Amino acid sequence: xxxxxxxxxxxxxxxxxxxxxxxxxxxxxxxxxxxxxxxxxxxxxxxxxxxxxxxxxxxxxxxxxxxxxxxxxxxxxxxxxxxxxxxxxxxxxxxxxxxxxxxxxxxxxxxxxxxxxxxxxxxxxxxxxxxxxxxxxxxxxxxxxxxxxxxxxxxxxxxxxxxxxxxxxxxxxxxxxxxxxxxxxxxxxxxxxxxxxxxxxxxxxxxxxxxxxxxxxxxxxxxxxxxxxx
Amino acid sequence: xxxxxxxxxxxxxxxxxxxxxxxxxxxxxxxxxxxxxxxxxxxxxxxxxxxxxxxxxxxxxxxxxxxxxxxxxxxxxxxxxxxxxxxxxxxxxxxxxxxxxxxxxxxxxxxxxxxxxxxxxxxxxxxxxxxxxxxxxxxxxxxxxxxxxxxxxxxxxxxxxxxxxxxxxxxxxxxxxxxxxxxxxxxxxxxxxxxxxxxxxxxxxxxxxxxxxxxxxxxxxxxxxxxxxxxxxxxxxxxxxxxxxxxxxxxxxxxxxxxxxxxxxxx
Numbered sequence: 001x002x003x004x005x006x007x008x009x010x011x012x013x014x015x016x017x018x019x020x021x022x023x024x025x026x027x028x029x030x031x032x033x034x035x036x037x038x039x040x041x042x043x044x045x046x047x048x049x050x051x052x053x054x055x056x057x058x059x060x061x062x063x064x065x066x067x068x069x070x071x072x073x074x075x076x077x078x079x080x081x082x083x084x085x086x087x088x089x090x091x092x093x094x095x096x097x098x099x100x101x102x103x104x105x106x107x108x109x110x111x112x113x114x115x116x117x118x119x120x121x122x123x124x125x126x127x128x129x130x131x132x133x134x135x136x137x138x139x140x141x142x143x144x145x146x147x148x149x150x151x152x153x154x155x156x157x158x159x160x161x162x163x164x165x166x167x168x169x170x171x172x173x174x175x176x177x178x179x180x181x182x183x184x185x186x187x188x189x190x191x192x193x194x195x196x197x198x199x200x201x202x203x204x205x206x207x208x209x210x211x212x213x214x215x216x217x218x219x220x221x222x223x224x225x226x227x228x229x230x
Numbered sequence: 231x232x233x234x235x236x237x238x239x240x241x242x243x244x245x246x247x248x249x250x251x252x253x254x255x256x257x258x259x260x261x262x263x264x265x266x267x268x269x270x271x272x273x274x275x276x277x278x279x280x281x282x283x284x285x286x287x288x289x290x291x292x293x294x295x296x297x298x299x300x301x302x303x304x305x306x307x308x309x310x311x312x313x314x315x316x317x318x319x320x321x322x323x324x325x326x327x328x329x330x331x332x333x334x335x336x337x338x339x340x341x342x343x344x345x346x347x348x349x350x351x352x353x354x355x356x357x358x359x360x361x362x363x364x365x366x367x368x369x370x371x372x373x374x375x376x377x378x379x380x381x382x383x384x385x386x387x388x389x390x391x392x393x394x395x396x397x398x399x400x401x402x403x404x405x406x407x408x409x410x411x412x413x414x415x416x417x418x419x420x421x422x423x424x425x426x427x428x429x430x431x432x433x434x435x436x437x438x439x440x441x442x443x444x445x446x447x448x449x450x451x452x453x454x455x456x457x458x459x460x461x462x463x464x465x466x467x468x469x470x471x472x473x474x475x476x477x478x479x480x481x482x483x484x485x486x487x488x489x490x491x492x493x494x495x496x497x
Contacts, residue, residue, distance in 0.1 A: 130426060132388030133381050150384050150424060151377075168424075 018050030028058050043075045052081035062092040182215040195221050233344040235337050237366035241382025243353035245374045246403035251350040252280040253450040257465035259314035263345040266315040270362035271352035275319035282446020292320035292327045325357040330364030337365035369398040375416040399430040406435040431464035433457050
Protein backbone atom coordinates (compact mmCIF):
# COMPACT_ATOMS: atom_id res chain seq x y z
CA UNK A 1 0.00 0.00 0.00
CA UNK A 2 1.32 3.34 -0.88
CA UNK A 3 1.03 6.36 1.27
CA UNK A 4 0.02 9.40 -0.60
CA UNK A 5 -0.22 12.10 1.97
CA UNK A 6 0.76 12.41 5.53
CA UNK A 7 -0.05 15.15 7.93
CA UNK A 8 -0.16 14.82 11.63
CA UNK A 9 -3.83 14.18 11.79
CA UNK A 10 -5.01 13.06 8.36
CA UNK A 11 -3.60 10.13 6.42
CA UNK A 12 -4.48 9.20 2.89
CA UNK A 13 -3.53 5.91 1.38
CA UNK A 14 -4.42 3.87 -1.62
CA UNK A 15 -6.33 0.67 -1.06
CA UNK A 16 -8.00 -1.83 -3.37
CA UNK A 17 -11.29 -0.02 -3.12
CA UNK A 18 -9.81 3.40 -3.92
CA UNK A 19 -8.49 5.85 -1.36
CA UNK A 20 -8.79 5.57 2.38
CA UNK A 21 -8.61 8.74 4.46
CA UNK A 22 -7.91 8.14 8.13
CA UNK A 23 -8.47 10.73 10.81
CA UNK A 24 -6.63 11.00 14.14
CA UNK A 25 -8.43 11.96 17.27
CA UNK A 26 -8.89 15.66 17.86
CA UNK A 27 -11.40 18.36 17.26
CA UNK A 28 -13.52 17.38 14.27
CA UNK A 29 -14.01 20.97 13.14
CA UNK A 30 -10.22 21.35 12.71
CA UNK A 31 -9.90 18.06 10.92
CA UNK A 32 -12.73 18.92 8.64
CA UNK A 33 -11.14 22.23 7.77
CA UNK A 34 -7.83 20.53 7.11
CA UNK A 35 -9.46 17.92 4.90
CA UNK A 36 -11.20 20.57 2.85
CA UNK A 37 -7.91 22.42 2.43
CA UNK A 38 -6.26 19.25 1.14
CA UNK A 39 -9.19 18.77 -1.15
CA UNK A 40 -8.83 22.26 -2.59
CA UNK A 41 -5.09 21.92 -3.04
CA UNK A 42 -5.10 18.47 -4.56
CA UNK A 43 -8.39 18.42 -6.37
CA UNK A 44 -6.72 17.19 -9.51
CA UNK A 45 -5.12 14.34 -7.69
CA UNK A 46 -8.42 13.22 -6.24
CA UNK A 47 -10.30 13.61 -9.51
CA UNK A 48 -12.65 10.69 -10.10
CA UNK A 49 -11.52 8.87 -6.97
CA UNK A 50 -13.59 6.56 -4.83
CA UNK A 51 -13.00 7.57 -1.24
CA UNK A 52 -13.58 5.84 2.07
CA UNK A 53 -13.36 7.85 5.29
CA UNK A 54 -12.15 6.21 8.47
CA UNK A 55 -13.29 8.65 11.13
CA UNK A 56 -12.31 6.56 14.12
CA UNK A 57 -13.93 7.71 17.28
CA UNK A 58 -15.39 10.89 15.85
CA UNK A 59 -19.13 11.19 15.93
CA UNK A 60 -20.36 12.68 12.71
CA UNK A 61 -23.85 13.98 12.24
CA UNK A 62 -25.71 13.40 9.04
CA UNK A 63 -25.32 17.09 8.22
CA UNK A 64 -21.52 16.83 8.55
CA UNK A 65 -21.40 13.81 6.29
CA UNK A 66 -23.79 15.35 3.81
CA UNK A 67 -21.68 18.49 3.62
CA UNK A 68 -18.48 16.46 3.01
CA UNK A 69 -20.19 14.36 0.43
CA UNK A 70 -21.40 17.44 -1.43
CA UNK A 71 -18.07 19.23 -1.27
CA UNK A 72 -16.26 16.16 -2.59
CA UNK A 73 -18.78 15.46 -5.27
CA UNK A 74 -18.37 19.05 -6.50
CA UNK A 75 -14.83 18.01 -7.37
CA UNK A 76 -16.01 14.79 -9.01
CA UNK A 77 -15.04 12.63 -6.07
CA UNK A 78 -17.28 9.98 -4.54
CA UNK A 79 -17.37 9.15 -0.87
CA UNK A 80 -18.66 5.64 -0.93
CA UNK A 81 -17.90 4.49 2.62
CA UNK A 82 -17.56 5.88 6.10
CA UNK A 83 -15.90 3.75 8.72
CA UNK A 84 -16.17 4.61 12.35
CA UNK A 85 -16.50 3.11 15.76
CA UNK A 86 -19.50 5.20 16.68
CA UNK A 87 -22.80 3.53 15.93
CA UNK A 88 -24.50 6.83 15.28
CA UNK A 89 -21.86 7.74 12.68
CA UNK A 90 -22.46 4.41 10.96
CA UNK A 91 -26.19 4.94 11.08
CA UNK A 92 -25.90 8.45 9.64
CA UNK A 93 -23.63 7.15 6.89
CA UNK A 94 -26.08 4.42 6.03
CA UNK A 95 -28.88 6.95 5.91
CA UNK A 96 -26.91 8.77 3.23
CA UNK A 97 -26.49 5.54 1.32
CA UNK A 98 -22.84 5.03 2.09
CA UNK A 99 -21.18 1.78 3.00
CA UNK A 100 -19.80 1.28 6.47
CA UNK A 101 -17.48 -1.59 5.70
CA UNK A 102 -14.66 -1.77 3.20
CA UNK A 103 -15.48 -5.28 2.10
CA UNK A 104 -18.79 -4.15 0.72
CA UNK A 105 -18.55 -3.62 -3.01
CA UNK A 106 -17.99 -0.02 -3.86
CA UNK A 107 -20.84 1.52 -5.78
CA UNK A 108 -20.03 1.90 -9.46
CA UNK A 109 -16.78 0.17 -8.89
CA UNK A 110 -15.12 -0.49 -12.15
CA UNK A 111 -14.35 -4.07 -13.03
CA UNK A 112 -11.08 -4.06 -14.82
CA UNK A 113 -10.88 -6.54 -17.62
CA UNK A 114 -7.61 -8.33 -18.03
CA UNK A 115 -5.74 -6.71 -20.82
CA UNK A 116 -5.36 -9.27 -23.55
CA UNK A 117 -2.67 -7.25 -25.23
CA UNK A 118 -0.06 -8.56 -22.86
CA UNK A 119 -1.00 -12.23 -23.18
CA UNK A 120 0.80 -13.82 -26.08
CA UNK A 121 -2.03 -15.53 -27.95
CA UNK A 122 -1.85 -18.13 -30.65
CA UNK A 123 -4.02 -18.69 -33.68
CA UNK A 124 -7.05 -20.84 -32.96
CA UNK A 125 -10.35 -21.61 -34.58
CA UNK A 126 -13.53 -22.11 -32.59
CA UNK A 127 -16.13 -24.46 -33.99
CA UNK A 128 -19.47 -24.42 -32.25
CA UNK A 129 -21.08 -27.52 -33.74
CA UNK A 130 -20.78 -31.24 -33.95
CA UNK A 131 -18.46 -32.36 -36.72
CA UNK A 132 -20.34 -35.05 -38.56
CA UNK A 133 -19.10 -37.74 -40.89
CA UNK A 134 -17.42 -36.31 -43.98
CA UNK A 135 -16.62 -32.99 -42.34
CA UNK A 136 -12.96 -32.01 -42.36
CA UNK A 137 -11.26 -29.17 -40.52
CA UNK A 138 -7.81 -28.16 -41.72
CA UNK A 139 -6.25 -25.43 -39.67
CA UNK A 140 -2.83 -23.93 -39.15
CA UNK A 141 -3.18 -23.35 -35.40
CA UNK A 142 -5.25 -24.72 -32.56
CA UNK A 143 -8.75 -26.10 -32.99
CA UNK A 144 -11.47 -25.85 -30.36
CA UNK A 145 -14.71 -27.74 -30.90
CA UNK A 146 -17.84 -27.25 -28.85
CA UNK A 147 -19.64 -30.42 -29.89
CA UNK A 148 -18.72 -33.96 -30.81
CA UNK A 149 -16.32 -35.23 -33.46
CA UNK A 150 -18.26 -38.11 -34.99
CA UNK A 151 -16.82 -41.13 -36.79
CA UNK A 152 -15.83 -40.14 -40.30
CA UNK A 153 -15.05 -36.53 -39.34
CA UNK A 154 -11.45 -35.33 -39.35
CA UNK A 155 -9.46 -32.56 -37.73
CA UNK A 156 -6.06 -31.66 -39.06
CA UNK A 157 -4.29 -29.00 -36.98
CA UNK A 158 -0.76 -27.73 -36.63
CA UNK A 159 -1.46 -27.00 -32.97
CA UNK A 160 -3.51 -28.58 -30.21
CA UNK A 161 -7.09 -29.79 -30.38
CA UNK A 162 -9.61 -29.32 -27.60
CA UNK A 163 -13.02 -30.93 -27.90
CA UNK A 164 -15.77 -30.16 -25.44
CA UNK A 165 -17.59 -33.33 -26.40
CA UNK A 166 -16.90 -36.84 -27.60
CA UNK A 167 -14.12 -37.65 -30.02
CA UNK A 168 -14.95 -40.65 -32.18
CA UNK A 169 -13.49 -39.50 -35.48
CA UNK A 170 -9.93 -38.81 -36.60
CA UNK A 171 -7.65 -36.23 -35.08
CA UNK A 172 -4.26 -35.22 -36.34
CA UNK A 173 -2.69 -32.64 -34.06
CA UNK A 174 0.73 -31.03 -34.13
CA UNK A 175 1.02 -31.53 -37.88
CA UNK A 176 3.71 -32.07 -39.04
CA UNK A 177 6.12 -32.08 -36.10
CA UNK A 178 4.85 -30.04 -33.21
CA UNK A 179 5.65 -32.30 -30.29
CA UNK A 180 4.21 -29.82 -27.82
CA UNK A 181 0.69 -30.27 -29.17
CA UNK A 182 -1.95 -32.06 -27.14
CA UNK A 183 -5.46 -33.35 -27.66
CA UNK A 184 -8.07 -32.92 -24.93
CA UNK A 185 -11.63 -34.21 -24.95
CA UNK A 186 -14.44 -35.00 -22.58
CA UNK A 187 -14.43 -38.47 -24.05
CA UNK A 188 -11.53 -39.69 -26.13
CA UNK A 189 -12.44 -42.67 -28.30
CA UNK A 190 -10.93 -41.71 -31.67
CA UNK A 191 -10.88 -43.75 -34.84
CA UNK A 192 -7.42 -42.31 -35.40
CA UNK A 193 -5.32 -40.07 -33.21
CA UNK A 194 -1.94 -38.81 -34.25
CA UNK A 195 0.13 -36.11 -32.59
CA UNK A 196 3.22 -34.80 -34.38
CA UNK A 197 3.14 -37.85 -36.61
CA UNK A 198 3.06 -40.27 -33.67
CA UNK A 199 0.07 -42.59 -33.74
CA UNK A 200 -1.96 -43.50 -30.73
CA UNK A 201 -3.19 -47.04 -30.38
CA UNK A 202 -6.32 -46.89 -28.28
CA UNK A 203 -6.18 -49.29 -25.38
CA UNK A 204 -9.20 -51.29 -24.39
CA UNK A 205 -11.24 -48.85 -22.38
CA UNK A 206 -12.56 -49.77 -19.04
CA UNK A 207 -14.75 -48.01 -16.55
CA UNK A 208 -16.42 -44.70 -17.01
CA UNK A 209 -15.53 -42.25 -19.68
CA UNK A 210 -13.92 -39.18 -18.37
CA UNK A 211 -12.07 -36.15 -19.72
CA UNK A 212 -8.68 -37.11 -21.04
CA UNK A 213 -5.62 -35.45 -22.46
CA UNK A 214 -3.27 -36.96 -24.99
CA UNK A 215 0.26 -35.73 -25.56
CA UNK A 216 3.61 -36.96 -26.79
CA UNK A 217 6.07 -38.23 -24.22
CA UNK A 218 9.29 -40.04 -25.16
CA UNK A 219 8.15 -40.57 -28.70
CA UNK A 220 4.83 -42.10 -27.66
CA UNK A 221 1.35 -40.75 -27.35
CA UNK A 222 0.30 -40.92 -23.73
CA UNK A 223 -3.29 -40.48 -22.62
CA UNK A 224 -4.00 -39.34 -19.10
CA UNK A 225 -7.14 -38.63 -17.18
CA UNK A 226 -7.76 -34.97 -16.89
CA UNK A 227 -7.23 -33.97 -13.30
CA UNK A 228 -7.81 -30.62 -11.78
CA UNK A 229 -4.65 -29.65 -10.02
CA UNK A 230 -5.38 -27.97 -6.73
CA UNK B 231 -53.55 -24.85 -46.46
CA UNK B 232 -50.27 -25.45 -48.16
CA UNK B 233 -48.53 -28.81 -48.23
CA UNK B 234 -45.52 -29.65 -46.18
CA UNK B 235 -42.72 -31.24 -48.17
CA UNK B 236 -41.02 -34.15 -46.41
CA UNK B 237 -37.96 -35.79 -47.92
CA UNK B 238 -36.82 -39.23 -46.81
CA UNK B 239 -33.11 -39.74 -47.08
CA UNK B 240 -30.45 -42.04 -45.69
CA UNK B 241 -27.20 -41.96 -47.60
CA UNK B 242 -26.84 -45.71 -47.48
CA UNK B 243 -29.07 -47.82 -49.66
CA UNK B 244 -31.41 -50.50 -48.47
CA UNK B 245 -32.26 -49.06 -45.08
CA UNK B 246 -35.92 -48.59 -45.91
CA UNK B 247 -36.42 -45.12 -47.40
CA UNK B 248 -38.88 -46.33 -49.97
CA UNK B 249 -40.73 -48.53 -47.50
CA UNK B 250 -40.95 -45.64 -45.06
CA UNK B 251 -42.16 -43.24 -47.74
CA UNK B 252 -44.84 -45.62 -48.98
CA UNK B 253 -46.06 -46.50 -45.51
CA UNK B 254 -46.21 -42.95 -44.24
CA UNK B 255 -48.03 -41.93 -47.42
CA UNK B 256 -50.67 -44.58 -46.77
CA UNK B 257 -50.86 -43.80 -43.06
CA UNK B 258 -51.30 -40.06 -43.71
CA UNK B 259 -53.81 -40.70 -46.48
CA UNK B 260 -55.83 -42.98 -44.21
CA UNK B 261 -56.55 -39.95 -41.99
CA UNK B 262 -58.15 -38.17 -44.97
CA UNK B 263 -55.21 -35.94 -45.73
CA UNK B 264 -54.27 -35.25 -49.31
CA UNK B 265 -50.90 -36.83 -50.04
CA UNK B 266 -48.66 -37.03 -53.08
CA UNK B 267 -45.47 -39.10 -53.22
CA UNK B 268 -42.65 -38.30 -55.59
CA UNK B 269 -40.15 -41.01 -56.43
CA UNK B 270 -36.84 -39.16 -56.62
CA UNK B 271 -34.85 -42.20 -57.61
CA UNK B 272 -34.75 -41.60 -61.33
CA UNK B 273 -33.38 -44.57 -63.23
CA UNK B 274 -34.04 -46.99 -60.37
CA UNK B 275 -37.68 -46.45 -59.65
CA UNK B 276 -39.36 -48.69 -57.13
CA UNK B 277 -41.77 -46.65 -55.04
CA UNK B 278 -44.48 -47.57 -57.55
CA UNK B 279 -43.81 -51.26 -56.92
CA UNK B 280 -44.00 -50.92 -53.16
CA UNK B 281 -47.27 -49.04 -53.50
CA UNK B 282 -48.61 -51.56 -55.98
CA UNK B 283 -49.14 -48.99 -58.74
CA UNK B 284 -46.53 -50.19 -61.20
CA UNK B 285 -48.93 -51.15 -63.98
CA UNK B 286 -50.66 -47.78 -64.04
CA UNK B 287 -47.70 -45.67 -65.04
CA UNK B 288 -48.10 -43.65 -68.21
CA UNK B 289 -46.08 -40.50 -67.60
CA UNK B 290 -43.29 -39.93 -65.10
CA UNK B 291 -41.42 -37.19 -63.26
CA UNK B 292 -39.07 -36.43 -66.15
CA UNK B 293 -42.02 -36.09 -68.52
CA UNK B 294 -43.46 -33.45 -66.19
CA UNK B 295 -40.16 -31.61 -65.81
CA UNK B 296 -39.53 -31.64 -69.55
CA UNK B 297 -43.06 -30.51 -70.33
CA UNK B 298 -44.32 -33.60 -72.16
CA UNK B 299 -47.34 -33.75 -69.88
CA UNK B 300 -49.08 -31.82 -67.16
CA UNK B 301 -48.48 -32.70 -63.50
CA UNK B 302 -52.03 -34.01 -63.24
CA UNK B 303 -51.40 -36.51 -66.00
CA UNK B 304 -48.36 -37.98 -64.28
CA UNK B 305 -50.08 -38.33 -60.92
CA UNK B 306 -51.29 -41.88 -60.37
CA UNK B 307 -54.21 -42.24 -58.03
CA UNK B 308 -53.83 -44.91 -55.37
CA UNK B 309 -56.01 -48.02 -55.51
CA UNK B 310 -57.12 -47.75 -51.89
CA UNK B 311 -57.22 -44.03 -51.14
CA UNK B 312 -58.52 -41.54 -53.62
CA UNK B 313 -56.65 -38.74 -51.81
CA UNK B 314 -53.25 -40.41 -52.35
CA UNK B 315 -51.17 -39.94 -55.50
CA UNK B 316 -47.81 -41.01 -56.83
CA UNK B 317 -45.53 -39.28 -59.30
CA UNK B 318 -43.24 -42.10 -60.44
CA UNK B 319 -39.61 -41.80 -61.45
CA UNK B 320 -38.46 -42.34 -65.01
CA UNK B 321 -36.89 -45.71 -65.57
CA UNK B 322 -34.93 -44.90 -68.69
CA UNK B 323 -33.23 -41.65 -67.69
CA UNK B 324 -30.80 -40.69 -64.94
CA UNK B 325 -30.69 -38.16 -62.14
CA UNK B 326 -29.21 -35.40 -64.26
CA UNK B 327 -32.52 -35.14 -66.15
CA UNK B 328 -33.87 -33.18 -63.15
CA UNK B 329 -32.34 -30.23 -61.30
CA UNK B 330 -32.94 -29.05 -57.72
CA UNK B 331 -34.76 -25.97 -59.00
CA UNK B 332 -37.04 -28.20 -61.13
CA UNK B 333 -38.04 -30.01 -57.95
CA UNK B 334 -38.67 -26.74 -56.09
CA UNK B 335 -40.86 -25.54 -58.94
CA UNK B 336 -42.79 -28.81 -59.12
CA UNK B 337 -43.44 -28.86 -55.38
CA UNK B 338 -44.57 -25.23 -55.40
CA UNK B 339 -47.07 -26.16 -58.07
CA UNK B 340 -48.36 -29.07 -55.97
CA UNK B 341 -48.38 -27.32 -52.59
CA UNK B 342 -51.81 -25.64 -52.77
CA UNK B 343 -53.57 -28.88 -53.62
CA UNK B 344 -52.09 -31.17 -50.97
CA UNK B 345 -51.42 -31.52 -47.26
CA UNK B 346 -48.29 -33.59 -47.69
CA UNK B 347 -45.69 -34.02 -50.42
CA UNK B 348 -43.44 -36.97 -49.63
CA UNK B 349 -40.23 -37.34 -51.60
CA UNK B 350 -38.33 -40.62 -51.70
CA UNK B 351 -34.67 -39.70 -52.05
CA UNK B 352 -32.23 -42.03 -53.79
CA UNK B 353 -29.25 -43.38 -51.87
CA UNK B 354 -26.02 -41.43 -52.10
CA UNK B 355 -25.22 -37.78 -51.70
CA UNK B 356 -25.06 -36.76 -55.35
CA UNK B 357 -27.47 -35.07 -57.71
CA UNK B 358 -30.46 -37.26 -56.86
CA UNK B 359 -30.11 -36.47 -53.18
CA UNK B 360 -29.70 -32.75 -53.92
CA UNK B 361 -32.83 -32.85 -56.04
CA UNK B 362 -34.79 -34.56 -53.30
CA UNK B 363 -33.88 -32.23 -50.44
CA UNK B 364 -34.05 -28.97 -52.43
CA UNK B 365 -37.80 -28.45 -51.91
CA UNK B 366 -37.96 -30.10 -48.46
CA UNK B 367 -39.49 -28.41 -45.43
CA UNK B 368 -38.65 -31.40 -43.29
CA UNK B 369 -35.91 -33.93 -43.89
CA UNK B 370 -36.39 -37.34 -42.32
CA UNK B 371 -33.28 -39.44 -42.11
CA UNK B 372 -33.96 -43.17 -42.17
CA UNK B 373 -31.32 -45.42 -40.70
CA UNK B 374 -30.77 -48.92 -39.40
CA UNK B 375 -29.08 -49.60 -36.10
CA UNK B 376 -25.82 -50.59 -37.80
CA UNK B 377 -22.52 -48.79 -37.82
CA UNK B 378 -22.31 -48.40 -41.59
CA UNK B 379 -25.82 -46.97 -41.93
CA UNK B 380 -25.17 -44.60 -39.03
CA UNK B 381 -22.01 -43.29 -40.61
CA UNK B 382 -23.92 -42.38 -43.76
CA UNK B 383 -26.86 -41.00 -41.82
CA UNK B 384 -24.47 -38.76 -39.91
CA UNK B 385 -23.06 -37.48 -43.19
CA UNK B 386 -26.55 -36.81 -44.52
CA UNK B 387 -27.50 -34.91 -41.36
CA UNK B 388 -24.38 -32.79 -41.78
CA UNK B 389 -25.27 -32.06 -45.42
CA UNK B 390 -28.85 -31.20 -44.51
CA UNK B 391 -27.56 -28.81 -41.85
CA UNK B 392 -25.26 -27.24 -44.41
CA UNK B 393 -28.27 -26.71 -46.70
CA UNK B 394 -29.97 -24.92 -43.79
CA UNK B 395 -32.96 -27.22 -43.95
CA UNK B 396 -33.27 -27.13 -40.19
CA UNK B 397 -32.57 -30.09 -37.98
CA UNK B 398 -33.31 -33.41 -39.65
CA UNK B 399 -35.53 -35.95 -37.89
CA UNK B 400 -34.74 -39.58 -37.43
CA UNK B 401 -36.51 -42.85 -38.14
CA UNK B 402 -34.71 -45.93 -36.90
CA UNK B 403 -35.83 -48.79 -39.09
CA UNK B 404 -35.50 -52.54 -38.61
CA UNK B 405 -34.64 -52.52 -34.94
CA UNK B 406 -34.44 -56.09 -33.74
CA UNK B 407 -35.46 -56.10 -30.09
CA UNK B 408 -34.14 -59.59 -29.44
CA UNK B 409 -30.72 -58.68 -30.82
CA UNK B 410 -30.60 -55.49 -28.83
CA UNK B 411 -31.45 -57.49 -25.75
CA UNK B 412 -28.55 -59.83 -26.40
CA UNK B 413 -26.27 -56.84 -26.87
CA UNK B 414 -25.70 -57.71 -30.53
CA UNK B 415 -27.32 -54.64 -31.99
CA UNK B 416 -26.96 -50.95 -31.27
CA UNK B 417 -29.91 -49.74 -29.26
CA UNK B 418 -31.87 -46.54 -29.64
CA UNK B 419 -29.74 -44.69 -27.12
CA UNK B 420 -26.53 -45.55 -28.95
CA UNK B 421 -28.00 -44.25 -32.19
CA UNK B 422 -29.36 -41.05 -30.67
CA UNK B 423 -26.14 -40.40 -28.80
CA UNK B 424 -24.21 -40.37 -32.05
CA UNK B 425 -26.66 -38.64 -34.35
CA UNK B 426 -28.08 -36.24 -31.77
CA UNK B 427 -31.26 -35.32 -33.64
CA UNK B 428 -34.93 -35.56 -32.80
CA UNK B 429 -36.36 -39.07 -32.97
CA UNK B 430 -39.49 -39.38 -35.05
CA UNK B 431 -39.97 -43.09 -34.64
CA UNK B 432 -38.61 -46.57 -34.28
CA UNK B 433 -39.76 -49.31 -36.63
CA UNK B 434 -39.16 -52.85 -35.43
CA UNK B 435 -37.85 -55.53 -37.74
CA UNK B 436 -40.89 -57.31 -39.12
CA UNK B 437 -41.09 -60.02 -41.78
CA UNK B 438 -44.51 -58.72 -42.65
CA UNK B 439 -42.82 -55.72 -44.30
CA UNK B 440 -41.18 -57.92 -46.93
CA UNK B 441 -44.39 -59.80 -47.59
CA UNK B 442 -46.42 -56.64 -47.95
CA UNK B 443 -43.76 -54.97 -50.12
CA UNK B 444 -43.87 -57.90 -52.52
CA UNK B 445 -47.62 -57.66 -52.67
CA UNK B 446 -47.56 -53.91 -53.18
CA UNK B 447 -49.64 -53.37 -50.07
CA UNK B 448 -47.85 -51.14 -47.57
CA UNK B 449 -47.72 -52.67 -44.12
CA UNK B 450 -49.23 -49.56 -42.55
CA UNK B 451 -52.59 -50.85 -43.83
CA UNK B 452 -52.21 -53.81 -41.52
CA UNK B 453 -53.18 -52.98 -37.95
CA UNK B 454 -51.86 -56.28 -36.63
CA UNK B 455 -48.32 -55.67 -37.85
CA UNK B 456 -45.92 -54.10 -35.38
CA UNK B 457 -44.07 -52.27 -38.11
CA UNK B 458 -47.37 -51.06 -39.53
CA UNK B 459 -48.35 -49.70 -36.15
CA UNK B 460 -44.97 -47.96 -35.86
CA UNK B 461 -45.47 -46.28 -39.25
CA UNK B 462 -48.94 -45.13 -38.22
CA UNK B 463 -47.45 -43.61 -35.08
CA UNK B 464 -44.78 -41.81 -37.09
CA UNK B 465 -47.49 -40.35 -39.31
CA UNK B 466 -49.30 -39.09 -36.22
CA UNK B 467 -46.09 -37.54 -34.90
CA UNK B 468 -45.60 -35.79 -38.26
CA UNK B 469 -49.05 -34.36 -37.67
CA UNK B 470 -47.83 -32.93 -34.41
CA UNK B 471 -49.41 -35.48 -32.10
CA UNK B 472 -47.53 -36.61 -29.02
CA UNK B 473 -47.49 -40.38 -29.38
CA UNK B 474 -45.53 -42.55 -26.95
CA UNK B 475 -42.98 -44.94 -28.42
CA UNK B 476 -44.00 -48.57 -28.72
CA UNK B 477 -42.54 -50.92 -26.17
CA UNK B 478 -39.85 -52.93 -27.94
CA UNK B 479 -39.22 -55.59 -25.32
CA UNK B 480 -35.74 -54.32 -24.95
CA UNK B 481 -33.64 -51.31 -25.50
CA UNK B 482 -35.05 -49.01 -22.95
CA UNK B 483 -36.45 -51.00 -20.09
CA UNK B 484 -35.06 -50.82 -16.64
CA UNK B 485 -33.45 -54.24 -16.36
CA UNK B 486 -31.73 -53.83 -19.67
CA UNK B 487 -30.16 -50.59 -18.57
CA UNK B 488 -28.93 -52.20 -15.37
CA UNK B 489 -27.53 -55.05 -17.44
CA UNK B 490 -25.71 -52.59 -19.67
CA UNK B 491 -24.16 -50.86 -16.70
CA UNK B 492 -22.42 -54.09 -15.74
CA UNK B 493 -21.38 -54.96 -19.24
CA UNK B 494 -17.61 -54.63 -19.62
CA UNK B 495 -16.54 -51.68 -21.68
CA UNK B 496 -19.62 -49.60 -21.01
CA UNK B 497 -21.34 -48.69 -24.22
